[in-house]
Amino acid sequence: MILLWVLLGVDVALVLWIAICYLRHPISRREDPAFLLIPVGEALEKLLGQRTAGKEPGRLRDDVYRILVETSGREAGERLYHRYRCRRWGTIIGALTLILTLYLVSGFLHMDREGTALKELSRPMHGEGDRKSSVILSIEGEDESTEMMLVVPEQSLSEEEKEAKVSEALRALSDAVNGRVFTGDLQLPQRIGEVQIRYQSLSPGTITNDGEWQGVCGEERVEAFLRASATLEEAKEECVLTFFRAAVSELSEKERKEQQLQGIREAIVVGDETLTLPEKTEDGARIRWQTAETDDSFLWALLFVLVPLLLYFKEAADYRHMADRRLAAIRNAYPEFLGELVILIGAGLSLMSAWKRIGGDYRAESARSGRKDALLDEVEKTAREMEEGSSMREALEAFSARIPLREIRRFVSLLIQNLKRGDEYLLVRLREMSEEAWETRKKQVREKSEEADTKLLLPLMMMLVVVLIIVLSPALITMNL
Numbered sequence: 001m002i003l004l005w006v007l008l009g010v011d012v013a014l015v016l017w018i019a020i021c022y023l024r025h026p027i028s029r030r031e032d033p034a035f036l037l038i039p040v041g042e043a044l045e046k047l048l049g050q051r052t053a054g055k056e057p058g059r060l061r062d063d064v065y066r067i068l069v070e071t072s073g074r075e076a077g078e079r080l081y082h083r084y085r086c087r088r089w090g091t092i093i094g095a096l097t098l099i100l101t102l103y104l105v106s107g108f109l110h111m112d113r114e115g116t117a118l119k120e121l122s123r124p125m126h127g128e129g130d131r132k133s134s135v136i137l138s139i140e141g142e143d144e145s146t147e148m149m150l151v152v153p154e155q156s157l158s159e160e161e162k163e164a165k166v167s168e169a170l171r172a173l174s175d176a177v178n179g180r181v182f183t184g185d186l187q188l189p190q191r192i193g194e195v196q197i198r199y200q201s202l203s204p205g206t207i208t209n210d211g212e213w214q215g216v217c218g219e220e221r222v223e224a225f226l227r228a229s230a231t232l233e234e235a236k237e238e239c240v241l242t243f244f245r246a247a248v249s250e251l252s253e254k255e256r257k258e259q260q261l262q263g264i265r266e267a268i269v270v271g272d273e274t275l276t277l278p279e280k281t282e283d284g285a286r287i288r289w290q291t292a293e294t295d296d297s298f299l300w301a302l303l304f305v306l307v308p309l310l311l312y313f314k315e316a317a318d319y320r321h322m323a324d325r326r327l328a329a330i331r332n333a334y335p336e337f338l339g340e341l342v343i344l345i346g347a348g349l350s351l352m353s354a355w356k357r358i359g360g361d362y363r364a365e366s367a368r369s370g371r372k373d374a375l376l377d378e379v380e381k382t383a384r385e386m387e388e389g390s391s392m393r394e395a396l397e398a399f400s401a402r403i404p405l406r407e408i409r410r411f412v413s414l415l416i417q418n419l420k421r422g423d424e425y426l427l428v429r430l431r432e433m434s435e436e437a438w439e440t441r442k443k444q445v446r447e448k449s450e451e452a453d454t455k456l457l458l459p460l461m462m463m464l465v466v467v468l469i470i471v472l473s474p475a476l477i478t479m480n481l
Contacts, residue, residue: 004107011104014097017043040093041086088315092308099307103300119289120274124154133291135277137264140286146261150268152275153193162235169195170230170239176262177241181221186211186243187266187282192230194270200227202240213245221245326374330403331444333375335437338411342430351415351426352392359383378402393419407437 018040124131131152138145151172153165169192177186188199188211201209202225208214211226226241260281267278277289337358344354359380365371366380378399385395393416400412411433418426 004104007100007107008104011097011100014093014100018094018097039086039090041088041090044089044093045082045086084315084319088312091315092311095307095311096304099300099303106296120271120276121150121152123152123271123273123275128154130154136290138288138290139260139281140288142285145290146257148261148264150275153270155273159235162232163237165193166195166230166232166235166237169193169197169232170228170237173197173228173230174239174241176265177226177243179243180258180262181244182259185213187263188226189266191270195230195232198229198231200229201225202227327403327405329374330378331405331407332441333373334405334407335434335441337375337379338430338434338437342427342434345427345430351418352386355379355392356383356386375403407440 121133121135131154133150133152134147135150136145136147151168154161172192173189186207188197190197199209199211201207203223206214206222207224207226209226213222213224221244223242223244226243227238228241229236229238263282264278264287267282269276269278278287280286340358341354344357345351349357358376360383362371362373362376362380381402382395382399385398386392390398396412396415396419400409414426414429414433
């Protein structure tokens with residue numbers, strides 16, 4: 001109870017912190033789906049200072065940082081990497097707050113259920129089998145509650161179930177009596193569920209058939225025997241009960257508690273459809289019954305650990321996946337770009353003019369139709385850098401740095417070499433490179449088609465098995481007949 005209120009205070013503090021961070025640093029919803037949590041990450045970054053900067057696992061930081069710098073440049077990449085860290089920490093804090101809120105809701109709902117006292121338990125319908133019900137009883141005058149497991153029998157039994165019920169009743173009776181130490185007369189149940197119990201004393205001078213002690217001395221333990229006969233219509237079974245009697249001063253606290261619980265079990269009345277639970281103990285103390293809930297603390301603890309851990313690595317995995325898709329799109333578009341460049345240079349344009357022509361055409365088409373192409377985006381960016389005053393060599397080196405592909409590095413190296421020394425065979429070399437790029441792309445397409453054929457093999461085998469089962473089933477059924 002106290003723990004729930006403490007956690008409620010922590011949860012309220014977290015929610016207020018998130019609200020304050022957002023009010024102090026509002027961010028447009030359109031900028032990022034996690035707009036509400038990014039200010040929380042920024043506040044956490046400032047709170048921790050430089051102690052967390054660069055503390056991610058080496059490969060995780062290097063991959064994300066490299067991807068952002070390659071795609072956006074160093075200055076913009078630094079800003080995006082800072083934003084990535086803020087979004088990641090904010091998402092983790094938000095997830096922890098949400099899990100904590102759900103845990104508190106579950107806990108307070110459970111408290112409401114605990115406030116309802118039980119009077120009886122419904123018995124299952126015939127055919128559903130016996131049901132075990134875990135209950136919590138609180139005895140007036142005692143501080144601790146005790147969890148008790150009750151077996152609620154079904155409303156009617158078959159012949160086999162009757163025999164099983166007789167055996168179960170004797171087993172329960174043996175567990176309750178055998179080896180126990182009693183301080184007073186035994187309260188022997190005449191019925192356990194629907195099973196009738198009869199008793200015969202095997203120690204005539206010590207105990208009667210009704211469980212009353214005879215001639216027992218004060219402080220000494222005395223061993224006694226009873227034969228219990230259980231019957232349920234035609235089903236019948238017997239067993240011998242062995243137990244002891246001792247004075248109250250001889251009993252330990254554990255034995256006293258077991259005897260008290262045994263008395264409570266014996267006081268449960270089994271009706272046709274319900275079990276009526278006793279409201280008082282033998283000495284008059286009031287009993288409060290409650291439904292025992294399953295302990296799901298382990299699952300909540302697992303959520304508290306796994307969800308932040310998964311979110312921690314999910315951001316970096318998303319960036320790596322985004323970078324892989326970008327490079328794959330660039331690799332696919334590279335042969336077409338190279339072919340267009342060869343056509344323009346062959347038509348008499350210089351390398352710079354051809355490059356700017358491709359970038360300008362893409363810019364106009366993108367503005368008109370919204371088309372996006374990862375490679376042409378970089379080509380257009382390089383053309384814009386040239387127009388803004390950068391030398392062609394610097395723009396091409398930046399172009400190569402933003403696209404970490406072997407083909408692009410080789411292509412840029414050829415162009416830079418042409419700028420340094422001049423090469424009258426540049427067009428021939430570009431044609432050769434274009435043909436090689438197309439051949440590489442065809443090879444990749446063939447490999448993907450072969451992978452698809454391999455992936456289809458398992459579904460085809462499963463379909464073959466289903467067809468064989470359908471065809472052979474009538475023959476197997478006929479053979480069994």
